[in-house]
Amino acid sequence: MSDRQDLETPGEILAAARKRLSLTVEQVAEKTKIPPAMIVAVESDEYFKISGPIYVRSFLRTIAQAVNVDPENVLAIHSRL
Numbered sequence: 001m002s003d004r005q006d007l008e009t010p011g012e013i014l015a016a017a018r019k020r021l022s023l024t025v026e027q028v029a030e031k032t033k034i035p036p037a038m039i040v041a042v043e044s045d046e047y048f049k050i051s052g053p054i055y056v057r058s059f060l061r062t063i064a065q066a067v068n069v070d071p072e073n074v075l076a077i078h079s080r081l
């Protein structure tokens with residue numbers, strides 16, 4: 001898995017899925033009750049901006065569900081990174 005093109009980051013996957021559904025960050029925030037700034041942090045893979053690993057995993061799972069992506073796949077990729 002040294003080839004970067006084979007593996008998208010969780011943030012890239014979630015951002016792409018959100019855009020495919022023509023949803024704004026604000027719409028996902030309303031749907032998930034996650035603050036827009038935290039959604040932007042997740043989509044940018046800037047997990048240091050989120051208060052802890054439990055929140056990161058929870059946000060990844062919740063956002064994935066909101067944009068019709070398999071949350072287990074997103075969490076597995078996150079675990080490998």
